[in-house]
Amino acid sequence: MVEESVPYALRMVNIEKYFGPVHALSNINLEVGRNEIVGLIGDNGAGKSTLVKILTGVYRPTSGELYIAGRKVDWNTYNVQRAHEYGIETVYQDKSLGEKQALWRNFFIGRQITRRFGFINVKEEKRIAQEVMLNTIGFRGKGITVDSTVSKLSGGERQGVAIGRAMYFEAELIVLDEPTVALSLKEVRKVINFVHRIKEGGKACIYISHAIQDVYEVADRFVVLDRGEIVGDLRKENVSLKDVDEFLLSYAHGLKDRRE
Numbered sequence: 388m389v390e391e392s393v394p395y396a397l398r399m400v401n402i403e404k405y406f407g408p409v410h411a412l413s414n415i416n417l418e419v420g421r422n423e424i425v426g427l428i429g430d431n432g433a434g435k436s437t438l439v440k441i442l443t444g445v446y447r448p449t450s451g452e453l454y455i456a457g458r459k460v461d462w463n464t465y466n467v468q469r470a471h472e473y474g475i476e477t478v479y480q481d482k483s484l485g486e487k488q489a490l491w492r493n494f495f496i497g498r499q500i501t502r503r504f505g506f507i508n509v510k511e512e513k514r515i516a517q518e519v520m521l522n523t524i525g526f527r528g529k530g531i532t533v534d535s536t537v538s539k540l541s542g543g544e545r546q547g548v549a550i551g552r553a554m555y556f557e558a559e560l561i562v563l564d565e566p567t568v569a570l571s572l573k574e575v576r577k578v579i580n581f582v583h584r585i586k587e588g589g590k591a592c593i594y595i596s597h598a599i600q601d602v603y604e605v606a607d608r609f610v611v612l613d614r615g616e617i618v619g620d621l622r623k624e625n626v627s628l629k630d631v632d633e634f635l636l637s638y639a640h641g642l643k644d645r646r647e
C-alpha cells in the first residue's frame with residue numbers, strides 16, 4: 388500500500404486553481420514529511436482551504452500533480468472517498484459529526500465492522516472506540532462514554548473524536564482546517580494536545596489556524612500563503628513566534644506587495 392521508502396506523506400507539484408477568473412492558487416509546490424506537522428498560515432482568502440480541499444478530494448485543481456506517499460493521484464478518479472483510501476483524513480471546521488449518534492457509532496461511520504451476513508459487530512466497535520478514546524486520544528471527559536450522543540460533546544471533544552478516528556484508521560496525513568474556531572481556551576488546549584498525539588503517533592498533519600501562537604506550538608514548519616502563492620517556508624528551529632508574526636504582518640500590511 389504505502390511505499391516506506393518515500394520520505395514524503397504528500398507532494399504537490401505546480402498546483403494551479405482557478406474559480407472562473409479568480410486565481411485562487413498559483414504554482415503551489417509543497418511537500419509534507421511522513422512525521423511532520425506543517426502549519427499552513429496566511430490571511431483570509433489566501434487559499435488555505437482551497438489547497439486542502441484539493442488534497443482531500445473536494446476540488447479538482449485546474450492543473451498540477453499530487454503524490455501521496457509516492458503514489459501519483461489520477462484527478463479523473465480522485466474524490467473524498469479515494470483520499471480516505473490514500474490515507475488522507477480531514478476534520479472539517481463545521482459540524483461534520485452526526486449530532487444524534489452515539490459516539491461509538493459515529494466513530495465507525497462508513498466503516499462498520501461486520502460479522503458474517505453483514506451484521507454490525509456492536510460489541511467490538513464499542514470496545515475499539517473506548518480503547519482509542521482513552522489511550523490514543525486520552526479522552527477523560529467527565530461522564531462521557533462511548534454511548535454518549537455526539538450532541539453532548541464539547542467542540543474540543545468533537546475534534547478529538549474525529550482525530551482519534553483518523554489515527555485509528557491509520558491516516559497518513561490528518562488535515563485540520565481551523566479546528567479551534569469558536570472553542571474556549573480550555574477546549575483549544577485539548578485540540579492542541581491531540582495534535583501533539585498525531586506527532587507522537589508518527590503521522591503527519593497540516594494544521595490551519597489564524598491563532599499563530601497555537602500553530603507555533605504544534606508545527607515543525609510554517610508554510611505561508613499570500614493571495615494564492617507560497618511566500619514563505621520557515622522551519623521552527625530558525626524562527627521565533629515573533630518572527631513568524633512579523634513575517635505574516637508584513638504581508639497583511641502590503642509591505643511586500645509586488646504591485647507597489
Ligand SMILES: Nc1ncnc2c1ncn2[C@@H]1O[C@H](COP(=O)(O)OP(=O)(O)OP(=O)(O)O)[C@@H](O)[C@H]1O
Nearest residue numbers: 406409410411429430431432433434435436437438
Ligand atoms: N467555491 C469557490 N468559488 C469561487 N471562489 C472561491 C471558492 N472557494 C474559494 N474561492 C476564492 O478563492 C480564494 C481563496 O479562498 P480560501 O477559502 O481558500 O481562503 P482561506 O485562506 O481558506 O481563507 P480563510 O482564512 O478566510 O479561511 C478567495 O479569493 C475565495 O473567494
Ligand SMILES: [Mg+2]
Nearest residue numbers: 435436437564
Ligand atoms: Mg479557509
